[in-house]
Amino acid sequence: xxxxxxxxxxxxxxxxxxxxxxxxxxxxxxxxxxxxxxxxxxxxxxxxxxxxxxxxxxxxxxxxxxxxxxxxxxxxxxxxxxxxxxxxxxxxxxxxxxxxxxxxxxxxxxxxxxxxxxxxxxxxxxxxxxxxxxxxxxxxxxxxxxxxxxxxxxxxxxxxxxxxxxxxxxxxxxxxxxxxxxxxxxxxxxxxxxxxxxxxxxxxxxxxxxxxxxxxxxxxxxxxxxxxxxxxxxxxxxxxxxxxxxxxxxxxxxxxxxxxxxxxxxxxxxxxxxxxxxxxxxxxxxxxxxxxxxxxxxxxxxxxxxxxxxxxxxxxxxxxxxxxxxxxxxxxxxxxxxxxxxxxxxxxxxxxxxxxxxxxxxxxxxxxxxxxxxxxxxxxxxxxxxxxxxxxxxxxxxxxxxxxxxxxxxxxxxxxxxxxxxxxxxxxxxxxxxxxxxxxxxxxxxxxxxxxxxxxxxxxxxxxxxxxxxxxxxxxxxxxxxxxxxxxxxxxxxxxxxxxxxxxxxxxxxxxxxxxxxxxxxxxxxxxxxxxxxxxxxxxxxxxxxxxxxxxxxxxxxxxxxxx
Ligand SMILES: Nc1nc2c(c(=O)[nH]1)N[C@H]1C(S)=C(S)[C@@H](COP(=O)(O)OP(=O)(O)OC[C@H]3O[C@@H](n4cnc5c(=O)[nH]c(N)nc54)[C@H](O)[C@@H]3O)O[C@H]1N2
Ligand SMILES: Nc1nc2c(c(=O)[nH]1)N[C@H]1C(S)=C(S)[C@@H](COP(=O)(O)OP(=O)(O)OC[C@H]3O[C@@H](n4cnc5c(=O)[nH]c(N)nc54)[C@H](O)[C@@H]3O)O[C@H]1N2
Ligand SMILES: [Mo]
Numbered sequence: 001x002x003x004x005x006x007x008x009x010x011x012x013x014x015x016x017x018x019x020x021x022x023x024x025x026x027x028x029x030x031x032x033x034x035x036x037x038x039x040x041x042x043x044x045x046x047x048x049x050x051x052x053x054x055x056x057x058x059x060x061x062x063x064x065x066x067x068x069x070x071x072x073x074x075x076x077x078x079x080x081x082x083x084x085x086x087x088x089x090x091x092x093x094x095x096x097x098x099x100x101x102x103x104x105x106x107x108x109x110x111x112x113x114x115x116x117x118x119x120x121x122x123x124x125x126x127x128x129x130x131x132x133x134x135x136x137x138x139x140x141x142x143x144x145x146x147x148x149x150x151x152x153x154x155x156x157x158x159x160x161x162x163x164x165x166x167x168x169x170x171x172x173x174x175x176x177x178x179x180x181x182x183x184x185x186x187x188x189x190x191x192x193x194x195x196x197x198x199x200x201x202x203x204x205x206x207x208x209x210x211x212x213x214x215x216x217x218x219x220x221x222x223x224x225x226x227x228x229x230x231x232x233x234x235x236x237x238x239x240x241x242x243x244x245x246x247x248x249x250x251x252x253x254x255x256x257x258x259x260x261x262x263x264x265x266x267x268x269x270x271x272x273x274x275x276x277x278x279x280x281x282x283x284x285x286x287x288x289x290x291x292x293x294x295x296x297x298x299x300x301x302x303x304x305x306x307x308x309x310x311x312x313x314x315x316x317x318x319x320x321x322x323x324x325x326x327x328x329x330x331x332x333x334x335x336x337x338x339x340x341x342x343x344x345x346x347x348x349x350x351x352x353x354x355x356x357x358x359x360x361x362x363x364x365x366x367x368x369x370x371x372x373x374x375x376x377x378x379x380x381x382x383x384x385x386x387x388x389x390x391x392x393x394x395x396x397x398x399x400x401x402x403x404x405x406x407x408x409x410x411x412x413x414x415x416x417x418x419x420x421x422x423x424x425x426x427x428x429x430x431x432x433x434x435x436x437x438x439x440x441x442x443x444x445x446x447x448x449x450x451x452x453x454x455x456x457x458x459x460x461x462x463x464x465x466x467x468x469x470x471x472x473x474x475x476x477x478x479x480x481x482x483x484x485x486x487x488x489x490x491x492x493x494x495x496x497x498x499x500x501x502x503x504x505x506x507x508x509x510x511x512x513x514x515x516x517x518x519x520x521x522x523x524x525x526x527x528x529x530x531x532x533x534x535x536x537x538x539x540x541x542x543x544x545x546x547x548x549x550x551x552x553x554x555x556x557x558x559x560x561x562x563x564x
Contacts, residue, residue, distance in 0.1 A: 001134075001170050002304045002372070002386060007032045009168040011039045011130035015154060016065065016140015017174055020049035021429040026174055030136075039130060041123050043068065044140060045424070046455075046497065047490040056123055061114040062424055062495060063526045065141060066408035068113050068120065069153035070104035073405070075124035076160055077101065082128075083162030090392035090400055091159055097403035101156075114492075128161050135171040139426070142173075143524040147516040149406040159401045164389040175303035177433075182301035185357075185373070186350070190221035195354025211353055214336070223520040225254065225513070228263035242269040246323065247290075249434040251279035253500065255511035255522040256478050273326055276436040277555040279503065289320045296322040297343045299365065305385070306370035307360050360384065411526035412514040415494065419476060419528035421460065422495045423510060426525075431501040439501070440557075450548050452505035453486035454531065455497040461487040464533055471540040473532040474498070479509035482534070482544055496529060503551050504544050 006012065006029040019027035027049070034040055034053050042054035051057040060068050076082060077098060087094055106117035113120075127133050135158060141150045155171050163169040175181050187194040197204040205216050222230055222238060227250070230240045243264070254260045264270055264283035272284040275292045295316040300308050316322075321329070324346060328338040340346050344362050351357045359375035359382045372384040394401040415422055430448050432438040439445060454474055456466070466472060466485040473482055474496070483498060483505035491497055498507040514523040534540045 001167070001172060001388075002306070003029065003172075003302065005168045006030060006134065006136070006172075007036060008132070009033055009038050009130075009134040010132035011041065011126060011134070013041045013043070013127055013133060013135045013157075014050050014054070015043045015135060015137040016142075017136050017138030018044065018046075018048045018050065018140075018426065019136075019138075019174065022138065022176075022427050023174060024429065039126055041126060045492060045495060046426075056119065056126070058115045058119060058123060059492065061112065061492075062422055063144065063411040064109075064113045064408070065144070065150045066146060066153055066406065067104065067109040068115065069150060069157065070101045070405065070408065071106050071109045071113070071120050072124040072127065073097075073101045073153070073156055073160065074104045075106060075121050076128045076157070078105075079121075079125065079128075081125065082160045086162030086392060087160060090162075090394070091403060092398070092400050093403035097156060097160075097405045100405035100407065127157065132168045133158075133161065133163055134168055136174050137171070138174050139176070140525060142516075142519065142521050144521075144526065145412050145514040145516055145523045146406075146409045147521055148518040149404075152404040152406065155401075156403055156405060159403060162392075164401070165387050165391060165393075167387075170389070173303065178302075179300040181303050181305065182299070182307075185301045185305075190223055193353075194350055195356050197354065208353065211349075224248070224250070225515055225520045225522055228254075228256075228259050228513070231263040231267045232259075240267060242271070243267045244271045244273070245280055245284075246273040249274075249278040249280045249436065251283065252434040252503070252506065253508065254513075255508055255524060256513045257506060257508045258479050259513065260508075273323065274436070275320075276440060277557070278434055278436045279551075279555075282554055288326050289318070290323045290326060291316045291320050295320075296324075299343070299347055301373075302370070305372045305388075307357075307365050307373065308370050309362075309365055411523055413477070413512050413523075413527045415528045419530045420494075421456075421529050421531065423474075423476060423507075423527050423529035424495065424497050424525045425500050425507045425511060426497055428499040428501070431499070433501065435501040435503070439503075450502055450504045451481070451483045451544050452499055452502035452507075453484050454505075455486050455488050455491050456531065457491050457493040457495065458487040458489060459493050460496075460531075461485060464531060466531070466533060471534050471537060471544065473534055474507075474510060474529055475532065476510035476512075476527055476529045478512065481506050481509045482540065483507075485531075496531065500524075504547050 012030060012033055019030055040054040041056045042051040043058040044051060045060055045062045106120040110117045135154050137154060158164055158171045192198055193208055199220055200218055205218060209216050230236050230238050250260050251264060270284045271286045272281050273288040273290055275290050281287055293310060294313040297312050298310040300310055302308060328340060331338050347362055351360055355376060356374040359377045360371045361378060365371050368383050372386060375382055375384040393399050396402055430444050468487055470485045471482055472485045473480055500507050510529055511524050512527040
């Protein structure tokens with residue numbers, strides 16, 4: 001599918017995705033779909049903007065995704081709303097799937113999910129009968145210890161209703177960053193080379209060995225989020241001694257920052273390649289300054305598998321190099337010279353080695369603006385693939401879709417006596433991830449600056465005697481931070497939310513390193529916290545100002561900050 005198809009869906013099932021803050025351009029498409037008559041079901045524990053324009057808001061209790069998804073499947077089955085013809089021709093695993101989801105009646109989950117059985121039934125009927133239902137999901141699905149199972153659960157809904165292979169249906173992961181899809185496409189994953197070719201496949205490995213004139217390891221590497229483990233455990237056979245970090249700020253964006261700091265301190269050698277100083281830079285032995293997006297040519301992939309070109313607009317100034325040139329220089333210094341002259345040479349090598357990208361030539365991307373992979377032929381007529389599963393054909397060897405139902409698991413750390421509130425972390429519209437980029441922009445900084453906010457239900461604020469804007473201490477078992485209180489009825493009683501840009505209000509001091517067993521994504525969306533009133537507000541205001549200046553001076557930033 002393409003992102004533009006959102007506008008023409010008959011029903012959008014927006015699940016754990018807050019486009020209005022995260023992707024305003026995509027959110028415009030959701031608004032246009034509504035204007036064109038689409039029904040919207042928003043499934044989010046907060047009353048986000050999409051909930052305000054939705055026909056139904058399923059305001060579930062955080063951490064209960066799979067209970068709800070399985071219950072929706074249960075209703076579709078029970079009420080005979082499946083596309084049996086599609087199921088018979090194009091799928092397998094239906095019987096096991098039925099076996100698992102039949103336990104999840106709406107009545108059996110309504111209390112835990114905090115959505116009435118009646119609403120679950122209504123949503124299931126709307127989804128299954130619209131004719132063109134599209135699922136959009138985001139981090140409210142992925143950032144849990146049980147994440148991949150929920151993605152499969154949502155895919156089950158699309159499979160059982162035959163919602164694949166034509167316009168404005170299917171399941172859309174509205175991928176986070178502009179090029180997160182591209183990073184995966186180019187093999188920035190521990191188990192595959194570019195083009196999703198497995199490192200354990202002998203034939204594939206031999207192909208890359210021959211092309212590059214090297215010997216390659218047949219063992220998959222490790223994921224970013226397990227780095228602390230491999231640094232800190234002495235006996236680890238995969239112990240890490242050196243850490244080369246490129247375009248990432250683990251000291252701000254990874255969970256359980258105390259552990260991340262310990263691992264960065266203990267790691268023998270840390271290299272940071274970035275366009276700004278960031279928090280991780282303070283632990284780096286070497287810093288390699290790179291160019292930003294408008295200072296170099298590149299190819300990005302959009303979340304709909306479309307390759308797009310990014311062109312250099314301005315000459316870089318100062319002692320910087322492009323990312324690819326830095327890699328090339330280091331490689332040469334390590335005894336393996338690379339001799340690329342420009343990004344087109346690199347791109348030509350990529351497509352030569354990746355059958356799924358083979359036809360996506362530079363000329364074709366230039367001419368068509370965007371080419372969606374797979375694009376297997378260099379012939380002009382092959383302009384890529386809009387529908388990945390056209391005519392009911394799926395990627396499994398037998399060409400069929402596979403049902404995969406799993407039982408629900410609760411998040412690892414639930415509310416308890418000492419930490420009575422649930423703690424979740426999300427995005428806000430004006431700042432970006434680790435705020436190196438948006439925090440260095442004066443206009444954005446003037447709109448919103450340190451130490452950020454904690455969103456709380458007004459009743460909880462009242463119980464704790466907290467007022468709007470007051471500085472509070474937020475604590476979990478792992479750490480604490482100071483931020484401002486934001487009473488809002490967008491969040492339910494007992495739940496709290498912070499955004500993860502802030503250096504002082506650093507919510508990752510609190511988050512938990514519980515990883516999904518398959519994706520290794522951390523449970524950023526759930527742990528337990530306590531909020532404490534700070535009696536001496538004058539001290540607290542002074543404290544955060546001093547801390548802010550300290551962090552900025554550690555990063556070599558000279559402009560004065562503006563604590564909001
Ligand atoms: N302005 C801005 N834009 C950004 C970013 C940024 O930092 N700033 N970051 C970019 C990146 S890296 C990414 S990955 C994307 C992410 O964009 P989104 O996927 O929208 O991410 P979040 O806002 O983290 O979470 C989405 C929603 O999940 C909900 N949620 C929490 N718990 C649950 C739950 O148990 N179930 C359900 N169904 N929902 C739940 C939250 O309330 C939230 O509204 O945004 C990108 N865009
Ligand atoms: N609590 C909590 N934590 C989270 C999340 C959450 O929802 N809650 N979301 C997680 C998610 S989905 C993501 S994607 C991560 C994002 O976290 P990170 O990837 O750590 O953060 P970014 O701000 O995207 O950028 C990382 C660094 O890349 C640099 N950079 C930008 N452009 C370039 C370039 O062209 N070249 C180089 N070399 N560097 C560049 C920036 O200056 C920045 O220092 O955070 C994760 N952390
Ligand atoms: Mo992301």
